Every structure is written in C-alpha cells, then in structure tokens.
Amino acid sequence: MGMTVMDHTAHDTRTAHQAHAGHAGHQMGGVTWGAAAKATLHCLTGCAIGEILGMVIGTALLWGNVETMILAITLAFVFGYSFTQFAVRKAGLDFKPAVKVALAAYTVSIAVMELVDNGIIALTPGAMGAHSSDALFWTALLGGFAVAFVITTPVNKWMIGRGKGHAVVHAYH
Numbered sequence: 001m002g003m004t005v006m007d008h009t010a011h012d013t014r015t016a017h018q019a020h021a022g023h024a025g026h027q028m029g030g031v032t033w034g035a036a037a038k039a040t041l042h043c044l045t046g047c048a049i050g051e052i053l054g055m056v057i058g059t060a061l062l063w064g065n066v067e068t069m070i071l072a073i074t075l076a077f078v079f080g081y082s083f084t085q086f087a088v089r090k091a092g093l094d095f096k097p098a099v100k101v102a103l104a105a106y107t108v109s110i111a112v113m114e115l116v117d118n119g120i121i122a123l124t125p126g127a128m129g130a131h132s133s134d135a136l137f138w139t140a141l142l143g144g145f146a147v148a149f150v151i152t153t154p155v156n157k158w159m160i161g162r163g164k165g166h167a168v169v170h171a172y173h
Contacts, residue, residue, distance in 0.1 A: 036157035039166035043109040043156070044149055046083045050075030051117065055141060056132045065128045069121075073114050080110045084169060091172040105169045112155050113148040120144035
C-alpha cells in the first residue's frame with residue numbers, strides 16, 4: 001500500500017502573524033511565561049520611565065498628589081506607546097498605522113500596570129507625601145512596579161494567547 005503525501009500549505013489558514021507568533025513561541029494557546037514576562041518588561045520600561053519622570057517633576061514643583069499622579073500616569077502611557085511606536089515605525093510602518101498598533105499592543109497592559117502601581121503608592125502610608133529624596137518615595141514606587149509586573153504578566157500571557165496585546169507587535173519584528 002502506498003502512502004499519500006498531502007500538501008498542507010493549501011489548508012493552512014493561519015495569518016502571517018499567527019505563523020510568525022508560532023515560531024517565536026507565542027502560538028495561540030501555547031504562550032510561554034517567558035514571552036509574557038518579556039512583553040510585560042517592555043511595557044514596564046516605558047511605564048517606569050514616564051511615571052518616575054512624572055513623579056519627580058510633580059514633587060519637585062510641589063504639586064498636589066492628584067496633579068502629580070495625573071502627570072505620572074499620562075507620561076507612563078506616552079512613553080509606553082512611544083517605545084512601541086518607535087519600534088514599528090523603524091520596521092517600516094507609517095505613522096497612523098503605527099499608532100494603532102501601539103494602542104492595540106499596550107493599552108490594557110499599561111492600564112493594569114498603572115492601576116496596580118498607583119494603587120500601591122496611594123495605599124502605602126506616607127508615600128503620597130514623600131519627596132523624591134525620601135527612601136519611602138522610591139520604595140513605594142519600585143515596590144509598586146514589582147507588584148504590577150507580577151500581576152500584569154498573567155494578563156499579558158492571556159492576551160498574547162488570544163492574538164491580542166503584545167502579539168499584535170510581533171508581525172513587525
């Protein structure tokens with residue numbers, strides 16, 4: 001009895017992005033924790049730069065807690081999106097589509113990270129009144145980032161596994 005070799009290329013209905021994601025260990029349902037942690041770390045980098053800058057500016061200008069937090073959160077989103085935007089623009093995407101990719105890739109991740117991080121800062125006794133020269137300021141801020149990383153990583157894993165969030169960016173790497 002002879003064996004028939006089937007051409008599976010005609011039956012492969014995956015998108016180019018899904019095919020690429022599979023090669024990077026991000027195939028739907030098979031997302032690794034390492035991939036999720038890497039996506040979260042990328043997000044955390046932009047958030048941390050923006051948030052630290054906002055907190056330092058706000059406290060240096062002796063702004064109130066609300067104004068300082070608004071600035072810090074705004075800059076966290078700006079830097080988080082900018083890093084992604086820069087990367088996909090470098091890969092050849094025009095400005096408007098690059099904005100859409102950045103928004104799709106990181107909105108949920110940044111929002112979760114900012115909610116957790118700022119919640120921890122707000123709930124840490126004395127942290128909201130601490131100045132950037134105080135150890136409590138940095139302990140609460142960095143501790144908030146650490147907890148936000150731990151909570152956001154499973155969110156990113158879940159999203160990447162469904163082709164959302166950071167998975168959107170992989171087509172451009």
